[in-house]
Amino acid sequence: MMQPFNLIKAKNYEELSQTASEIIIKVLKENPHSLYCFAGGDTPVRTLELLVQAHHEKKINLCEAYYIGLDEWVGLDNSSDGSCISYMKRNLFDPANIPKEQIHFFNAKSKDLEEECNLANEYIKKHGGITLSLLGVGVNGHLGFNEPGTSFESLAHVVDLNEITQKVGEKYFEQDVTISQGITLGIKQILESQYLILEASGETKKEAIKKLLESEITKDWPVTALKLHKNCTVVLDGMLQIDI
Template structure:
């Protein structure tokens, strides 16, 4: 486990982008999974800038989703896919054929999970995984009490996640479940980068790095990963 502390959000985002660029240069045909959310947006901005400057090329990468709100499709405002389209896929000109996302409005969510697991299995594993950390320590929608033995699955959202979700939507949404990659995918990923910012995340980061591994705080499982990089700003790192 490696930890990088940037002076501010911009410096943290730059460091995460540098790590991603280094990885893509070493393995241009990577299977990549980027978390959607507020924290990674700065990293996406840095990657878009690097692409336009000729510092990285994503043409041979394939991209998969980390998670999606059940009940939302990729065009819905605030959906994970819409966030990725707006901040990364669109600006980078990523071809649709190179993107595979969960469909949160599918009539068969178990089939969505199966298709995702089969895609990852055909590649071997996720090569590069960019994560954020929830206020409750969740990774994707792997909420507190989740089994660490799961691949893709549908899960009831924790009360904290439902409360925090309002920041993504202009109108109130009744979101009760999520569809997500599982902790087994996370632990099997080749390279994991975690971005965390703000004083509101300082306590959960203390637990992430120093608490015993427990599914009550899912992020603690990253202590078991052989190749994880935490990129924090000074506020998020206050208690570590």
């Protein structure tokens, strides 16, 4: 079946990470002052490490670009190791010494989360949209915290997290936390990125990727929205046993 995106089957996780980082580096060289959005989670860790390495080798300058957070657990901030902002600081912002003035993240402890959504929407508009988004995919096919059923026309919004998302999320926290809600950029904003990269690694993502490869576009599996994008690369690693 012809896919509407560039599909790459890497031999292993390292090759997946190298492949994704090379695409991002090329785009960063061509668009050094643009807005970028990078997902958290286990899969992008090595990709971000390779970007930092390229930065230190002077191949790119990550300090020239601007960054917007994809999502955050409602009620958490940088003081929690499992928060998305903490993850990005640990894996990208601090190692590359990126100025905090060039980073916009949801304040998920705000008493006015609707205003946080408005601020994110305005930040994206101000920068002329997102140039590149690096995404992972949830077990249930979510993108960011856009859970099944989310409108493809959505902008930044607060969401009640599915039970599976809450359960999977527990692995990021050493302490007990309540993670029943998330705040996320919308699918519309993700799809309006000039470039999209989706990374998927491991057997737990098999069903979501099979839906992307084989199913019609449906809100029941938000990942299938990527079929609407004209410049999307999907990189799978060898741990994901799918025939393509």
